[in-house]
Amino acid sequence: MRPPTPRPALNRNGLVLGVGAYLLWGFLPLYFQLLAPTAPVEIIAHRVVWSLVLCLVVLALTRSLGTLRTVVRSPRTVVTLAGAGVLLTINWLVYVHGVLSGQTVDAALGYYINPLVTVVIAVIVLGERLRRAQWAALVLGAASVLVIGIGVGRLPWIALVLAATFGLYGLVKNRTGRTVGALTGLTVETAAVTPLALGYLGWLTAQGVSSLGTEGTGHTAALVGLGVVTAVPLLLFAGAARRLPLSVVGLLQYLAPTLQFLIAVLVFHEEMPAARWWGFVLVWLALAVLTVDGLRAGRPPGRRAPSPPHHMVRAR
Numbered sequence: 001m002r003p004p005t006p007r008p009a010l011n012r013n014g015l016v017l018g019v020g021a022y023l024l025w026g027f028l029p030l031y032f033q034l035l036a037p038t039a040p041v042e043i044i045a046h047r048v049v050w051s052l053v054l055c056l057v058v059l060a061l062t063r064s065l066g067t068l069r070t071v072v073r074s075p076r077t078v079v080t081l082a083g084a085g086v087l088l089t090i091n092w093l094v095y096v097h098g099v100l101s102g103q104t105v106d107a108a109l110g111y112y113i114n115p116l117v118t119v120v121i122a123v124i125v126l127g128e129r130l131r132r133a134q135w136a137a138l139v140l141g142a143a144s145v146l147v148i149g150i151g152v153g154r155l156p157w158i159a160l161v162l163a164a165t166f167g168l169y170g171l172v173k174n175r176t177g178r179t180v181g182a183l184t185g186l187t188v189e190t191a192a193v194t195p196l197a198l199g200y201l202g203w204l205t206a207q208g209v210s211s212l213g214t215e216g217t218g219h220t221a222a223l224v225g226l227g228v229v230t231a232v233p234l235l236l237f238a239g240a241a242r243r244l245p246l247s248v249v250g251l252l253q254y255l256a257p258t259l260q261f262l263i264a265v266l267v268f269h270e271e272m273p274a275a276r277w278w279g280f281v282l283v284w285l286a287l288a289v290l291t292v293d294g295l296r297a298g299r300p301p302g303r304r305a306p307s308p309p310h311h312m313v314r315a316r
Helices: 012-026 028-033 040-061 065-072 075-100 104-124 132-152 157-176 182-207 217-224 226-243 246-252 255-267 274-298
Strands: none
Touching (some): 012 028, 012 226, 028 075, 028 255, 040 182, 075 104, 104 157, 104 255, 182 226, 217 226, 226 246
């Protein structure tokens, strides 16, 4: 009997990069509060424009503009990434609206239930079969939304839209992620919606209601800094994803909504009636079931025959 193969040590650099990415995403609500009284649509327009500028600068500095030219030569890839850009923009807009309207708790809920929505998309679009534990997690997730909706008197639409748009965005990125790098992909995605963003910002300027340069130097710097707070976490995450097992990345993803939830309750003092607490307990239980099931499914059996060569393994 062969001794069990020792597990490789966890890449520390990858862990630091991953934690850094999710910490930055988790503290985003505090950053968006700095941008008041700018309306969410204007914030997102600036986020799109300055993200594109920063992406182009980084691509130029790293001499990676060639990857952008390669993507542009494929109309199908460009259209796919443009669709991803639209989904991402809607996601950003709803998220910022949630934060600035005192609904950060619902925004955090959206990213908690996102893994459950991803499972549903895998079933509907990819035709995957669910294990019993995954079914149980979905039932608990649906129950959490119903409990919150009935208890509060309205469906948490912000959470549902965030989960749905980011789940679909993940599906699109899954189709292009093997051939398009994270930074190049974000460049094309933001470029696709930049004409609309520039048009809207130009209209605000013509109407004399643009907040750029009218709310002080710090406010202007914060608007320009939207490009940094968008691109930097993405680059950190891309570095972490290359160095860490998928199971570890899956666990780290709960860090961001947890920070957002704590900020909403402890800093913004948003209301947490009993129905919301029970709803969050149910979704946390659903995520625990989903996580444990995922770890078990990814664990190799104790005894098994040697794996066949890669060229003999059929793709599922």
